[in-house]
Amino acid sequence: MKAKVHITLKTGVLDPQGKAIGHALESLGFGGVEGVRQGKYIEIDLDETDPGKARAAVRGMCEKLLANTVIENYAIDIGE
């Protein structure tokens, strides 16, 4: 199975990298950009064939390693 994980900063947490991208876009002439937030996207290939077990395993990975749950949210998509 393949798990797709999105890790994003929680609302209210400052995102200097996103801000830098926003400024860079502006100075390149891209108008109308109200805000930019940068997150991480991780694809994990798993041996597991049961979607429920795969999701539980990936949730554990997020809690223990992939996300800093103090300042970050994570979302997990399980697919083929």
Added chain:
Amino acid sequence: MKAKVHITLKTGVLDPQGKAIGHALESLGFGGVEGVRQGKYIEIDLDETDPGKARAAVRGMCEKLLANTVIENYAIDIGE
């Protein structure tokens, strides 16, 4: 409008960061991980209200700044 952009390394391009995550997961006791690829996820808030124009603008941003198209692919989702 909100644009969600996924930037991933092209197939065949080495991903040392993904490999490092894979090794870390293994040493934390998560078995059955066949591979990990790390990419970027960027959310952009746009003034633009026309989905077609928004997509075109974001495509320009990807080509000029967000993605290194030699080694990276990008995918754009336009939504509310």
